[in-house]
Amino acid sequence: MLVLGLQVIAIGLFILTWEMLVRLNVLPSLLVASPSQIIQNIGKVISNNEIYNNLLFSLYVIAISMLLSIVSGLGLGIILGSIKLLKEGLLPYFILIYAIPKSIFLPIFWYLFGLGFNYQVAFAVFHGIFPIAINIAFQLNAINPNWIMVAKSFGASSYQVYRKIAIPSIIPILLGSIRLCFHGVIVGVVIAQLYIGNLGIGFLARYYTALFQTVDLYLLIVIVSVIVMIGYWSLIKVEINYLRKRNLLISVK
16 A cells, blocks of 8 residues: 555556646646646547547557467577577677667668558567567576486477476466567557558657647546556456466565
8 A cells, every 4th residue: 555655646646747837838838748638638549439430440550460480489589599509690680779769770661661561560560579588598408406406307299398397487487578579569559650651649649740739648648558557457456467477476576
């Protein structure tokens, strides 16, 4: 309750400061909408079917991109973590690319995938795949070699070693990496739609910005923030429930 109370107070102070800065024209109302303006206009915006159509399209792109990122990131991570030559030769480049702002690669994706749905999914996967692949590769190399040696001494095959030792050890790391993937995919989708496209969250943000529809833009940001918080909270709950069942909850502290 103390933590919740502190969070409520912090949010309240933030909103109050925001409102006062706009009212005093420290932040120009042409560029920044106040919380009171957002609340007054929320009915008009949420009754607009255009908002729902664009949100649903973006959520669809995010869902497809998340699935592809998880599957491909897991596969790449297992390959990099299992083959020493690939880990030493390629993993540093994965880390390097992960640290680079991905928007500089946009022209490459336009050329390879066109300017439609495929480009948005590919660019989002490009954001989401790296945290999963990198973390899985490192986790596989962190497995105690004595466990593998004992398993093989009892006649375990490579498949059994992976099923009984490797896979259980990477699941907690995978769940944590999926949260990072979720963040990356959303960033990738919004950036892709900001530059090119006529549908989606990013397109709406570009449209509202171009017409100086500040209140609509900030309402869109609030709606998207709520959706992201719900998705992030759901992923945390899944992770905590899994770790609690395995008596590993201390690892998320």
